[in-house]
Amino acid sequence: MSTLADIQAQIAALQIQAEEIRKAEFDSVVADIKLKISSYGITAKDLGLDVTAPAGKERGSVKGEVAAKYQKGDDTWSGRGRTPRFIQDHIASGGTLEDLLIQK
Numbered sequence: 001m002s003t004l005a006d007i008q009a010q011i012a013a014l015q016i017q018a019e020e021i022r023k024a025e026f027d028s029v030v031a032d033i034k035l036k037i038s039s040y041g042i043t044a045k046d047l048g049l050d051v052t053a054p055a056g057k058e059r060g061s062v063k064g065e066v067a068a069k070y071q072k073g074d075d076t077w078s079g080r081g082r083t084p085r086f087i088q089d090h091i092a093s094g095g096t097l098e099d100l101l102i103q104k
Contacts, residue, residue, distance in 0.1 A: 070100040 068076035075086040
């Protein structure tokens, strides 16, 4: 009979194997999808994808400030863009990003 640790090790190995297979198949699947989109003239609308910007706004327009998500002392970070030094230092010293979440 297998132990929980044995089964968890098998799961981890299978997840790694599955990711390797996904990576190996990815390019050919994307190429096949692009070919079918081109051949049949499929649009984003046909696929039910909403690719339009909200009324009155252009894609990529500045939307204003984003609320801080992480904080340590007086330093804050929204979680977007380059990771600030205070976050990098906290993680390097053994902390986790979740330690710095701002509680709402």
